[in-house]
Amino acid sequence: MKTFTLAISIASVAVAVLSQDAHAYLHFAISAPGQSRVLKWHRTPVRWFTTDRGVPGVSASDLQAAMARAFATWEAVPTASITFQFTGFTGAEPFDDDNVSVLGFQAHPEMERVLGATGFLVDTITEEIVESDIFFNSTFQWSTAAQGDPARFDLESVAVHEIGHFLGLGHSALGETEMRPDGGRRVLGSGAVMFPISLGRGITHDRELQPDDIAGVSDLYPEAGFRGRSGVARGQVTRNGAGILGAHVTAFDPRTGALIAAFTLNSDGEFQIAGLAPGPHVIRVEPLDDADVESFFSRPRSIDIAFLVTFHDRLFIAPAGGAGERFTVAVRPK
Amino acid sequence: MRVRGASLILAVLLLGALPAHAQTTGQRPVRRVEVDAGGGFLGGAGLGSADANLRAGDPVRRPFRLFSTGSRFASAPTFHVRAGFAFSRRIGVEGGLMLSRPDIRTSISADVEDAPQITIAERVDQYGIDASVVVMVSELSLGGRTVPFVAAGAGYLRQLHEGLTVVEQGHVYHAGGGVKHWLLSRDRGILSGAGVRADARLYLMAGGIAFEDRPRPHVAVSGSVFVTF
16 A cells, blocks of 8 residues: 655765664765765755756746746745745756756656656765756656646646755655556655655645645754744654664644654664644654655665554653653554 | 523522521621632543544545544543632632643544554643632522532633643633532631532633644532631
8 A cells, every 4th residue: 555666756866865864854964984964055045047948838937937936935934944046047957067056857768757856966075065956857748837737747846846855855755655557656645745756647736835844844944943943752663672774753743734754764763853843743653665665765675664553652742842752662563 | 481481490499598598698707818729620621633634646535544533631630729808798709720630632543554543642730720700699508607609710721741841821711619618617816717618610721732723611520628817
């Protein structure tokens, strides 16, 4: 039930990229001896270009306008402080290492299930992103229609997802899929724009960020006061007393319906979910599906998926600022 | 017709009570200041239900449900102290502090991955500070020593978790009544009287840890010992 293979994006990172240890969500990070460091932009506004070429149904100006709306969506998160600036149209291609961030269409017929991808150029000394490019696969048909086009993928929705990577966010596992006859996956439900599979042609839902996306970007680029107003859940997932790597931990706020999730990111099974609204949360732990692991982790073989869905046996009450009491969820083996 | 019938019954009751009032109210001196302390039980109340939903992949379908929850405040013992001032034999005001430690209990069911149904809980410290108007219904007193009363008021609700790491605030409104029974009554000395008191109240709590906007009703019963000065 919970497997998927049709990725709408990949993060083609110019350096070794891992998820950061014991931190909320999947943030891109570079590995260094004994540690990993989160990748993010240090200088704002982040300047971006769009290519001066359109595709059938989407002109260059349509492309620019859709990108501007997608950047504005991230910029509008009140608990995050990141700004962008459109610099102009360019004849340069995405994925040229030229210190210029370019978004545009490219034809990649060999990537038959990839709608778009994001790449980085990173200063490995400062852990600063110095360039990030996004391509949208022009092998597919695209639309910028306000209500979407049932026969085409919504460019703005996919752009919002890719710009999440552009900012340094990895994929969210808040979603459920089922197998299609052609071997792909159909999304039954998605709880985050950063879920790695498109909702499908004509659907514009991903123009709007979900609580998990907002918590992720706010944790990476916190606005002053964010950490003082939101709470952190910290804990450990164990099976038979040993930590589990790669367990998906979700915090559900019954008051708002918000779902915010993270992974256990070290062999001790430790996790941390930041950006929780103060108050009670239900904590649910589930394994990633084996077809899913590569969407989230660069070393899928080390990810433990041999356990059953388990709820924490207490309500977690997030404090208004700081972390609540650490807790352990002991999962049941499969 | 039903209204008239009810009015008739009420009138008969009052007529029956009035002679007792005439005989007994004169025996109970005006008590100016009253202090009481005691304990009781605060009934539970539903906090509402909520589903953990994902957006459906198909725009015409309902949200995809991961699991369902239903939450409530469990009933809990309470402790209280109150201080009151009687303006007359009939009307007084009082303020009080009520403490309790109820559990928030959440039942989780219908998990999409067939996780077993489970009820999880967490305890919170709850403080209510309120003020009330108290009306003694002396007409219904029994022998002059046991006097019913009605009371209503409002106050401030504060809920804490793990010390001060979580502080939720709200409002509390209440209405109810009870009886006071004087065990001691004298005209001399600082202590002018003492007795026991029983209360039944309906609380409406708004805000605090709440999963829905509407106030939640709690029934409370309590007993206390009081002294008057």
